[in-house]
Amino acid sequence: MPKIHSNEVLNRDFYARPTVTVARELLGKILVHKGKSARILEVEAYLGTGDRAAHSSRGRTPRTQVIFGPPGHAYVYLIYGIHECFNVVAEPEGTAGCVLIRAIENHDGPGKLTRAMEIDRSHYGADLTRGPITIHTGYIHNDEIVEVTPRIGIRQDTHLPLRYKLSSRFK
DNA sequence: GTCACGATTTGT
DNA sequence: CAAATCGTGACG
Numbered sequence: 001m002p003k004i005h006s007n008e009v010l011n012r013d014f015y016a017r018p019t020v021t022v023a024r025e026l027l028g029k030i031l032v033h034k035g036k037s038a039r040i041l042e043v044e045a046y047l048g049t050g051d052r053a054a055h056s057s058r059g060r061t062p063r064t065q066v067i068f069g070p071p072g073h074a075y076v077y078l079i080y081g082i083h084e085c086f087n088v089v090a091e092p093e094g095t096a097g098c099v100l101i102r103a104i105e106n107h108d109g110p111g112k113l114t115r116a117m118e119i120d121r122s123h124y125g126a127d128l129t130r131g132p133i134t135i136h137t138g139y140i141h142n143d144e145i146v147e148v149t150p151r152i153g154i155r156q157d158t159h160l161p162l163r164y165k166l167s168s169r170f171k
Numbered sequence: 172g173t174c175a176c177g178a179t180t181t182g183t
Numbered sequence: 184c185a186a187a188t189c190g191t192g193a194c195g
Contacts, residue, residue: 044178053178055191063191081189083179100178111179121190153178 009134015071015090019045019097020162022071022090027166028140031104033117033133040138042103044151045162046087048096052156056096066125067096074126074133076119083111084120088128088135102152102163143169 010029015022023045030037046054048067055077056067066075067089075087075098091097100110107113114120119133126133147165150158 046178055178058192061192077178078188078190080177080179080187082187085178087178102178109180151178155177 008137009129010072010136012070012072012129015088015128016092017071017090019047019090019099022088022097023099023162024146024164026088026099026101026135027146027164028144029138030136031101031117031133032136033119036117037136038104038106038113038117040101040104040135040166042101042108042163042165044100044102044164045090046098046100047162048091051160053151053154053158053160054096054098056098064096067098069093069125072128074119074123074128076114076121076124078121079111084114085110086114086117086119086123103165140166145169 023043026040026043029040031040048056051057056064060068066073070093071089073089075089077085079085087098087100089098102110104113107116128135144166147167148161149163151163
């Protein structure tokens with residue numbers, strides 16, 4: 001019998017690819033934590049080199065070290081002293097690159113989805129292939145398309161098309 | 172040690 | 184449009 005729907009945890013190889021590829025392919029995947037799960041609807045790619053909007057652009061620091069480490073780990077940081085932002089590390093070990101998760105089903109906004117999923121800085125460096133936070137194979141509906149736009153809220157390299165958003169073909 | 176600032180959200 | 188709120192990184 002053909003499998004019509006799988007629900008497997010994404011493996012290391014999924015993440016060990018170019019950041020833009022990982023970003024685009026994270027759309028429709030399912031974020032799981034503490035018994036809650038929701039599809040990823042919006043992401044942004046932050047590149048390792050030549051991307052001044054990326055935290056990793058000024059090299060390794062205590063905060064950004066995980067971005068240079070092995071792929072498939074969580075980069076979580078505090079923004080504006082208030083909100084936690086959840087990122088997924090991409091690229092092979094030694095190369096920087098990560099994907100900011102901006103929206104999941106029913107929770108639009110980087111700070112809002114982390115609160116909803118109970119993700120915070122205690123998960124910094126967590127291995128997403130092991131848990132407690134995991135990302136699973138998902139689905140994209142036939143009437144959904146991928147929108148590509150500039151990233152939100154940055155002040156440098158503002159025109160790069162690195163934001164990917166799943167939205168209805170109609171609307 | 173000090174200090175300016177941010178990949179946001181919320182309220183006026 | 185402005186406030187909230189604090190860790191980070193640059194500086195020296």
